[in-house]
Amino acid sequence: MFELSIAFKYLIPRWRQLSVSIISIISTLVIALVVWLIVVFFSVKDGLENSWVDKIIALTAPVRITPTEKYYQSYYYLADTVSAASNYSSKSIGEKLAATTADPYNPETDEEIPRSWPKPDRDGDGNLKDLVKIAVNRAESLSYQGITATDYETTVANLRLRLLRHGGAQPTQQFLEHAAFLGSFDADTTGMAKALLAPSVADFNNLLRAQAVSADNIQEETPSTIHRLDPIQLRERWNTLFDTLEITALKVAGTGWRLQIPLLQSKATFAAVAVFKGDKLARIVITGDIKDVPALTERLNAQGWKALPATVTLNDPSMRTIQIEGSKVTELAGYIPLEIASDTLLYAHLIPESLTDAATTSDLKFALKTTIQGIPLAGKISLGNLEVGEAHLKSIHDPISIAIPTSDASGINMPPAIDSAEPILLPRTFKESGAYIGDQGYLSYYSPTPSSVQEQRIPVYIAGFYDPGIIPIGGKLVLASRELTSLVRTSSNQDEAHMSNGINVRFKDIADAGKVKAALQKELEDAGIASYWHVSTYQEYEFTKDIIQQLQSEKNLFSLISFVIIIVACSNIISMLIILVNDKKLEIGILRSMGASSGSIAAIFGICGMVMGAFGSIVGIAAALVTVHYVNELVGLISQFQGHDLFNPVFYGHTLPSELSMEALTFVIITTAFISLLAGIVPAFKASMMKPSAILRSE
Amino acid sequence: MHYILRAKNIKKAFHNPAHVEILDGIDLDVRCGETVAIMGRSGEGKSTLLQILGTLETPCHGILEIDGHPVTFLNKSRIRNQKLAFIFQSFHLLDDCTALENALMPARIARKNISPGSDAHNRAVGLLKQVGLEDRIHFNTKLLSGGEKQRVAIARALCNDPDIILADEPSGNLDKQTSRHIHEILLNLANTQNKTLIFVTHDPELASLCSTRYRLQDKKLLPENEMMKT
Numbered sequence: 001m002f003e004l005s006i007a008f009k010y011l012i013p014r015w016r017q018l019s020v021s022i023i024s025i026i027s028t029l030v031i032a033l034v035v036w037l038i039v040v041f042f043s044v045k046d047g048l049e050n051s052w053v054d055k056i057i058a059l060t061a062p063v064r065i066t067p068t069e070k071y072y073q074s075y076y077y078l079a080d081t082v083s084a085a086s087n088y089s090s091k092s093i094g095e096k097l098a099a100t101t102a103d104p105y106n107p108e109t110d111e112e113i114p115r116s117w118p119k120p121d122r123d124g125d126g127n128l129k130d131l132v133k134i135a136v137n138r139a140e141s142l143s144y145q146g147i148t149a150t151d152y153e154t155t156v157a158n159l160r161l162r163l164l165r166h167g168g169a170q171p172t173q174q175f176l177e178h179a180a181f182l183g184s185f186d187a188d189t190t191g192m193a194k195a196l197l198a199p200s201v202a203d204f205n206n207l208l209r210a211q212a213v214s215a216d217n218i219q220e221e222t223p224s225t226i227h228r229l230d231p232i233q234l235r236e237r238w239n240t241l242f243d244t245l246e247i248t249a250l251k252v253a254g255t256g257w258r259l260q261i262p263l264l265q266s267k268a269t270f271a272a273v274a275v276f277k278g279d280k281l282a283r284i285v286i287t288g289d290i291k292d293v294p295a296l297t298e299r300l301n302a303q304g305w306k307a308l309p310a311t312v313t314l315n316d317p318s319m320r321t322i323q324i325e326g327s328k329v330t331e332l333a334g335y336i337p338l339e340i341a342s343d344t345l346l347y348a349h350l351i352p353e354s355l356t357d358a359a360t361t362s363d364l365k366f367a368l369k370t371t372i373q374g375i376p377l378a379g380k381i382s383l384g385n386l387e388v389g390e391a392h393l394k395s396i397h398d399p400i401s402i403a404i405p406t407s408d409a410s411g412i413n414m415p416p417a418i419d420s421a422e423p424i425l426l427p428r429t430f431k432e433s434g435a436y437i438g439d440q441g442y443l444s445y446y447s448p449t450p451s452s453v454q455e456q457r458i459p460v461y462i463a464g465f466y467d468p469g470i471i472p473i474g475g476k477l478v479l480a481s482r483e484l485t486s487l488v489r490t491s492s493n494q495d496e497a498h499m500s501n502g503i504n505v506r507f508k509d510i511a512d513a514g515k516v517k518a519a520l521q522k523e524l525e526d527a528g529i530a531s532y533w534h535v536s537t538y539q540e541y542e543f544t545k546d547i548i549q550q551l552q553s554e555k556n557l558f559s560l561i562s563f564v565i566i567i568v569a570c571s572n573i574i575s576m577l578i579i580l581v582n583d584k585k586l587e588i589g590i591l592r593s594m595g596a597s598s599g600s601i602a603a604i605f606g607i608c609g610m611v612m613g614a615f616g617s618i619v620g621i622a623a624a625l626v627t628v629h630y631v632n633e634l635v636g637l638i639s640q641f642q643g644h645d646l647f648n649p650v651f652y653g654h655t656l657p658s659e660l661s662m663e664a665l666t667f668v669i670i671t672t673a674f675i676s677l678l679a680g681i682v683p684a685f686k687a688s689m690m691k692p693s694a695i696l697r698s699e
Numbered sequence: 700m701h702y703i704l705r706a707k708n709i710k711k712a713f714h715n716p717a718h719v720e721i722l723d724g725i726d727l728d729v730r731c732g733e734t735v736a737i738m739g740r741s742g743e744g745k746s747t748l749l750q751i752l753g754t755l756e757t758p759c760h761g762i763l764e765i766d767g768h769p770v771t772f773l774n775k776s777r778i779r780n781q782k783l784a785f786i787f788q789s790f791h792l793l794d795d796c797t798a799l800e801n802a803l804m805p806a807r808i809a810r811k812n813i814s815p816g817s818d819a820h821n822r823a824v825g826l827l828k829q830v831g832l833e834d835r836i837h838f839n840t841k842l843l844s845g846g847e848k849q850r851v852a853i854a855r856a857l858c859n860d861p862d863i864i865l866a867d868e869p870s871g872n873l874d875k876q877t878s879r880h881i882h883e884i885l886l887n888l889a890n891t892q893n894k895t896l897i898f899v900t901h902d903p904e905l906a907s908l909c910s911t912r913y914r915l916q917d918k919k920l921l922p923e924n925e926m927m928k929t
Contacts, residue, residue, distance in 0.1 A: 002807040595780020693756040
């Protein structure tokens with residue numbers, strides 16, 4: 001096509017047309033920059049939003065069915081309160097689902113039904129419609145991939161945790177008290193597996209010590225004593241713990257660790273810090289790395305000790321020498337403790353045989369095989385006051401044999417109750433306030449009785465932490481098993497129990513939420529029970545509505561802003577093309593004289609505009625692809641320069657999403673193409689309206 | 700008698716800003732294969748007349764017929780591409796193109812296949828050889844001399860095998876010897892390929908080589924022999 005060939009000829013930068021070339025290069029770069037910015041921004045933002053939405057859905061469901069007021073006033077719901085078969089108490093949705101009969105009322109033995117109650121809603125055969133079962137069945141019958149319907153309950157309770165810490169000589173205890181929402185959750189969802197935080201080394205450490213403490217007095221407000229488990233029980237627990245937990249390194253705690261000379265394989269020389277008490281050498285601290293000696297010296301001096309760098313040579317138990325900086329080599333006289341500095345990692349493995357008669361943490365023996373300053377250390381050591389330095393869960397394990405939930409592709413496996421303490425999952429805010437996996441405590445709630453209100457306490461332990469995302473109540477939502485939630489909900493105030501349970505409908509693709517809702521409503525209408533149920537998608541939940549609407553309006557706002565930015569960037573094309581048209585006036589005249597139509601001339605300059613727009617977007621998108629791929633490295637670099645995190649991990653998580661947003665890509669490509677086409681129209685029109693006779697005559 | 704080009708009572712005036720009448724009732728009949736010279740003083744409107752004959756300019760009044768059809772009812776771009784060709788005083792070749800690319804441009808505009816080996820390509824190469832530019836085919840036109848440029852322009856004019864070639868002072872920018880060479884080529888081609896040539900020129904030597912001569916004087920076109928009488 002001749003228009004294309006001419007357009008490309010014009011687009012190739014040439015020295016003779018320096019101004020046009022520079023302007024066209026700059027306009028293309030500006031477009032590329034804008035495209036890059038928009039694609040990166042939207043990709044990261046979309047990724048974050050998706051992960052937030054994922055977390056919201058992990059804790060709830062993409063679609064929920066909740067009972068309406070009419071449900072609570074229906075004969076179906078009220079019948080339980082007058083039926084002996086139901087123990088005269090109303091049932092939650094979960095209980096209704098488990099009940100064997102829809103109508104527990106026995107007209108012969110039960111008291112008379114009040115006249116004010118609505119008529120029972122019966123089907124064609126005269127049976128009472130089982131509102132819950134029909135709703136669940138209808139939901140599960142929908143043809144969406146992986147659709148399930150399960151009931152959920154939420155309630156409120158007070159959480160009090162005992163944080164037992166073993167840092168010093170004596171364990172210390174602190175208490176963390178929180179009013180919390182208590183929610184049931186479905187463990188077998190992929191979203192939950194994503195939201196669950198991986199346990200840290202500190203968690204493993206705490207877990208190891210917490211295993212030794214019994215939860216039998218945990219329900220006391222301030223347990224005055226620490227009940228240790230009897231050795232048999234403890235060994236049993238440790239056995240299951242070490243079935244799954246593999247410790248690969250120990251770490252020297254803040255108090256330091258005494259070096260046992262027999263661990264040395266041969267003669268050794270260490271760089272160390274000599275610490276004096278007055279003029280007398282009090283102890284020698286060996287650092288994990290030679291490089292750390294000056295820093296440690298400085299730190300000890302700052303703490304009020306007199307410390308000097310030194311070199312210790314340990315030949316055999318009888319021959320030990322020390323050379324303190326600035327003085328001669330002297331023999332170590334008397335008993336001077338040799339310590340390894342805190343935070344030094346010691347690579348070691350548990351000796352399984354030591355579990356057979358272990359009664360305290362000191363009885364746990366490890367096979368040490370490590371190096372300090374390049375000098376090998378090996379032998380048998382006891383855990384003593386060492387901490388866990390590196391540990392991981394073994395890849396093949398029995399999911400129920402440890403106090404930590406394990407996650408896989410199909411969801412998470414919750415650990416069992418320990419000492420009647422129930423496992424709970426806490427939002428990450430608790431982790432930030434100092435709680436660790438394995439900490440115990442209780443949930444309390446008030447249960448009304450005919451004469452008084454009683455406080456009930458249920459022992460619990462922290463099984464794990466999860467990331468609640470940006471749900472406003474997320475920082476307070478404690479996740480527990482459905483049974484536990486149901487117990488608290490039904491025993492606390494019945495009036496407030498309304499509206500706090502329902503049915504979670506889950507399916508694979510959350511983009512189908514709207515369609516599932518519509519299909520579900522239709523199903524419920526077909527079954528004649530639509531008025532008892534309210535179906536809502538995750539965008540409509542009371543606690544997510546605001547945030548989702550906010551995200552949506554932000555998106556619209558940013559789209560508008562990007563649109564304006566793209567217009568500004570593409571408007572450069574107009575000026576560049578007008579200069580080009582003036583520059584190529586004579587050629588336009590010549591081409592017209594050779595029979596090029598005015599449409600062809602317009603097309604040439606239109607193509608020039610489009611190609612610049614397209615080229616700019618391609619460069620921008622390519623740059624964006626690279627940026628998005630390395631976004632975390634980039635953010636890390638900027639954070640280093642800035643001195644603090646560029647994005648607060650509380651809101652954004654520890655890694656930013658690094659997936660290109662297809663939506664942003666489509667938006668940018670369409671908008672840029674459209675606007676650069678528009679920008680080309682004016683100059684193209686100008687060029688096509690030029691009279692060849694006038695151009696050629698003036699030459 | 701078949702006329703390849705007929706102009707009847709052509710009038711042209713410009714409003715710039717005063718009303719200036721340039722041409723007032725021009726009649727011209729050109730037969731196929733004829734060579735026509737239009738002479739006249741500068742500023743008499745010779746170039747404007749040529750542009751009107753070449754459909755680049757629209758007359759204010761009058762009818763132009765090409766090959767028996769009034770051009771007002773035809774696609775002018777198509778006529779310029781297929782039936783007409785221009786040769787300009789200052790050559791008007793396209794920058795940053797080789798001689799061959801220039802010579803092929805009308806074929807390209809006509810959306811013919813111009814890949815090497817195609818008819819159009821072979822024709823253009825043949826034409827460049829005919830005008831004596833065998834060794835300049837792939838030269839950038841910037842590097843060519845004036846005479847060579849005009850020869851490229853002649854090859855370009857003949858690219859789509861037009862009926863009429865309109866030349867506006869084709870040797871105006873060239874020295875005498877080169878001019879002669881260009882005239883020779885043009886008239887030779889017209890003769891061998893049966894083209895109609897219309898020259899606008901000051902050059903009496905060129906005019907003397909043409910079969911018909913006109914003089915544009917006082918907005919009218921007069922045949923040279925008539926003019927001689929008066």
